[in-house]
Amino acid sequence: MGIFDKVKKIWSQDMAIDLGTANTLVVLKGQGVVLNEPSVVAIVDNSVGKKTVLAVGDEAKTMLGRTPGNISAIRPLRDGVIADFIVTEEMIKHFIKKVHKGRTFANPRILICVPTGSTPVERKAIQDSALAAGARRVQLIEEPIAAAIGAGLPISEATGSMVVDIGGGTSEIAVMSLGGLVYSKSLRVAGDAMDNALINYMRKEYNLMIGDSTAEKIKKEIGTAIPSNNNTYPVKGRDLRSGTPKEVNITEEDTAEALNDILKEMVNGIKDALENTPPELSADLVDMGLTLTGGGALLKNIDKRFSKETGLPVHIADDPLSCVAIGTGKALDQEEIFNAMLSEY
Numbered sequence: 001m002g003i004f005d006k007v008k009k010i011w012s013q014d015m016a017i018d019l020g021t022a023n024t025l026v027v028l029k030g031q032g033v034v035l036n037e038p039s040v041v042a043i044v045d046n047s048v049g050k051k052t053v054l055a056v057g058d059e060a061k062t063m064l065g066r067t068p069g070n071i072s073a074i075r076p077l078r079d080g081v082i083a084d085f086i087v088t089e090e091m092i093k094h095f096i097k098k099v100h101k102g103r104t105f106a107n108p109r110i111l112i113c114v115p116t117g118s119t120p121v122e123r124k125a126i127q128d129s130a131l132a133a134g135a136r137r138v139q140l141i142e143e144p145i146a147a148a149i150g151a152g153l154p155i156s157e158a159t160g161s162m163v164v165d166i167g168g169g170t171s172e173i174a175v176m177s178l179g180g181l182v183y184s185k186s187l188r189v190a191g192d193a194m195d196n197a198l199i200n201y202m203r204k205e206y207n208l209m210i211g212d213s214t215a216e217k218i219k220k221e222i223g224t225a226i227p228s229n230n231n232t233y234p235v236k237g238r239d240l241r242s243g244t245p246k247e248v249n250i251t252e253e254d255t256a257e258a259l260n261d262i263l264k265e266m267v268n269g270i271k272d273a274l275e276n277t278p279p280e281l282s283a284d285l286v287d288m289g290l291t292l293t294g295g296g297a298l299l300k301n302i303d304k305r306f307s308k309e310t311g312l313p314v315h316i317a318d319d320p321l322s323c324v325a326i327g328t329g330k331a332l333d334q335e336e337i338f339n340a341m342l343s344e345y
Contacts, residue, residue: 014109015099016328017092018146019126021077022168022191022295024057024091025322026099027329033322035099039168040064041087042073053087056094065211079169079188080115080143081122085129092133110135111332111342113146113324115170117186124345139342141331143167143324144174144184147293149338150327151317155179156337160281161288164270164306165324166190166296171266173273175281179340183276187269191296193262194219201258202237206248210237218255220298225263225305227252263302267309274310289313293323 016027019039026035037057044054054071055063063073076087096108110130114123123140130138144163145155153161155176165172168191174184195215202208202215210218214237222233232249239246270290274282289312292303297320307314317323331338 013100014111014332015096016111016325016332017095017113017130018325018328019077019088019092019112019114020167020324021075021080021170023321024095025325026095027325027332028099029329029332032329033325035095036322036325037061037095039077039091040073040075041091042067042071043087045070045072051086053090053094056091064213077169080167080186081118081169082125082129085125088126089129089132092130096134107134107136109137109139111139111141111328113141113143113328115186116142116144116172116174116181116184117170117188120345123343127345137344139344141328141338141342142174142181142184143170144172145176145181145341146324146327146331147172147317148174148176148291148327149330150319150323150325151291151293153291159288160277160284162273162277162285162290162312164266164290164292164297166266166292166294166299166302167324168192168295171269171294171296173269175273175277175285177281179338182278182281183273185269185273187265189262189265190294191219194223194259194296194299197258197262198223198255201254202235202250203240205254206235206250207240208235208237208246208248209240210235218250219259222250222252223255223259224252224300225256225259226301226308227256228301259299263305267306270306270310274312285312289315291315291317293317293320295321 014029018025024039028034038061040060042055042060076084082088127138147165148155148163156179161176171187171190175182198215236247303314
């Protein structure tokens with residue numbers, strides 16, 4: 001290795017990225033999570049049709065739904081996969097620079113987690129985006145495997161482990177044993193679908209038009225899978241009849257009703273996984289239960305609802321929001337243990 005390569009290696013630390021539909025988390029080797037920002041990019045369209053990046057992450061998220069005509073705040077990932085290749089590349093470039101404090105020749109090795117349901121074409125797009133953004137080498141890891149590693153499940157052992165990772169765009173359901181996926185399914189219903197369900201419910205029941213960020217607030221503040229009290233929450237929006245601003249109070253029961261169909265779909269996905277699991281591993285799951293990770297695991301009483309409908313013990317991981325990123329970081333740190341679980345395209 002030449003002196004320049006050695007210096008470059010010191011300057012550009014290896015990174016693990018949880019490239020999520022809602023948030024992107026970055027882990028630096030040996031340092032833990034160093035960045036957690038929304039997967040949002042604000043783009044300016046100038047007069048000749050050339051697009052330039054105005055803001056990325058936190059700054060861009062504040063612009064969602066509030067931009068003038070020539071500026072658009074977009075989320076380049078939909079359902080966990082790339083919807084806009086060029087913007088995703090810009091976003092990854094921005095995060096690499098930010099983490100490496102703007103150093104010009106940072107070209108780290110990057111490990112990115114991908115949904116199990118993503119196609120080889122989608123995986124190659126993610127890899128190409130990261131390479132174009134300046135990565136030296138890009139490897140991929142399946143999202144539920146990363147979630148299980150982050151939650152501390154014994155996936156390398158000959159026992160069954162089950163994880164349900166509810167992100168922004170996808171819910172990943174997987175049963176693992178001996179370091180591999182025995183069964184996995186990617187549902188395109190997760191946090192974003194919950195927000196849309198709340199928007200539709202408010203329109204239908206209250207004639208109130210609300211935006212994505214208001215729906216997200218409702219979900220966090222009063223959203224529940226099983227109503228347990230009579231709390232109310234004030235929601236501001238636009239009255240569909242008069243077109244003027246209006247405020248209404250909603251209850252936990254409202255949110256449970258709004259989210260019911262989404263949660264039913266998730267429960268059916270879990271039941272499918274259990275039906276397709278070999279009997280020996282099913283026996284392990286009766287004791288081990290299933291572990292919930294991802295932002296959706298923070299929905300109030302979701303563990304109780306899943307437990308009630310599947311008959312399994314349900315645990316919520318210690319830090320559900322960072323679980324996938326932490327697991328991806330561990331796989332990067334302990335390459336010799338997890339190497340068989342990593343892939344390149």
